[in-house]
Amino acid sequence: MARKLLAAVAAFSTLAVHGALAEPESTDPIKLTTHDWTGQIVTTTIMGEVLKNAGYNVEYVQADYIAQFAGLKTGDLHVAMEIWETTGREAMDEATATGNVVNMGETGMVAIEEWWYPAYMADVCPGLPDWKALNDCAEEFATPETAPLGRYLGGPVTWGGFDDERVEALGMDFEVVHAGTDAALFAELESAYQRKAPIVLWLYTPHWAPSKYEGSFVKFPPYSAECYNDPSVGINPDAAYDCGKPTGPIWKVAWKGVEEKWPGAAKAIKAFKVSNADMGEMVAKVDLQGMSVDDVVAEWMAANKDSWSSWAQ
Template sequence: MKKVLHTLTAAAMLMAATTAQAEDKTLVIGTNNWAENIAVANMWKLILENRYDYDIELSNVSKNALYSGLANGDFDLSLEIWLPTTDARYLEPYKDQLEVHEGWYEGTGLGLVVPSYADIDTIPELKAHAEDYGYQGSPSILGIDSGSAIAGLTDEAIDAYGLPLEQVNSSGPAMMAALDAAYQQKEPIVVTLWSPHWAFAEYDLKYLEDPKNIYGDNETIYWFSRQNFSEDNPWLTRVLNDWQMDDDSLGGLMAEIEQAGDPVEGATTWIEDNQALVNEWLETGE
């Protein structure tokens, strides 16, 4: 029976490879600088190049450039759009020029985050404790790049709650370095973070409650593409539509990358350790 199953699996993989041969194998994946985005983009690049001889370019750009680039055909696909709330404003101008496909991760989180040792539990409490959350001499919320969706929502939160703090925008790694430094000294700090993210495995953190629901409810992460991608690449579209990850699989992938300090090395290790799951994704493309 094992031999029969092995033969069937091999036949399915051969058929998938033959089907993939008919598709355009030179693709550009648009990425942004979120930990899970970097993780899954490198994972799929390695899988498609090593198994099916694709030539994948990863192009890291701002959110605005990503959506306009997909609409213009500069990129073929991107693996992360949060809906129905977080990325809706980026999608709206291009909704008739892009294809939003199936979701691959459910139950996201997004908002203002503090270490669990912090004495506050809600965003409104920041108003009275703003002076405790200083950064370089000024009450601040540490964020990522100013063009990100979470940065825009944080500006809205500051206005809606009347917070006497300013958002300091930087890169994700710079924000995480500041969080690590404060955490090691048990100092107050408030940052913009999201789930899934490896930080929640590394540190004991909590989201501040958001009674005005500025950051929205839990969402789903979908993959999306330029127009007509599904017609040009039916096999890959089926594979990506059946791709699913959860906290264990995605968290493990991000943890491998963080530990390795390199997305290619970390993703390679994760793929080697999760062959059965990867094969399951690829076989469903038939």
């Protein structure tokens, strides 16, 4: 099925894209990074297929979310399609400040990442969603491994997010335990939700989980850049990160040489836009329905050819 859809997409793009775009400026591969969560792989695959259909040589490279900036600075890596305002802003700003990495604009998606709890936990922990309520009922979230401390199930360590720093800065009676993978994070949520077992964990959107499960994000002190960078700002005058996570756009970034070496590709990357709703639906098809990323991307491209074909014009 995926091959048939991709063949149809390729046939269309031969007319729609090649008719509007000159031959690729270089046949060297454009290296797009992939990470360890489904949505990012979907985003990157859409971009890669659009570039392939425009005649470019594309290579997908598995890379660490934060550490990838070293390769983007040197040109060993070329494009990263999802830098979340919530977790990647500091690394992105540092990289773009060097002049070797370029911000290619917003993806069209808006990120929320924060601690989240199922609705049934509000019955055993009155005061939620206020973060201070968590300390009053930390033992309700404890496991045999963390007791008497509550357990917060964080994302993989590579995602960043400063949860360990936040727990310490706010004096929370919790231990941060990091899930090994995105899949493991949501498998544990599914298991806990079915059993109505205690859990508070990292949840994010765009994703299918906030729609599938009834629950709420914890409300921490409001985020500010100063809270992250100046210990004197915030509840704890001796520590940074004593506030919630930021929210905002999901960005695209690229090695500075992309615009010079592949200007047509750079134009398409800048034009890329996908909505939260579309991405949540695609991730659900992969994670919940068992479709492959290639199938889902091919289906989306077949249904949205007018949108993506315009990116490379």
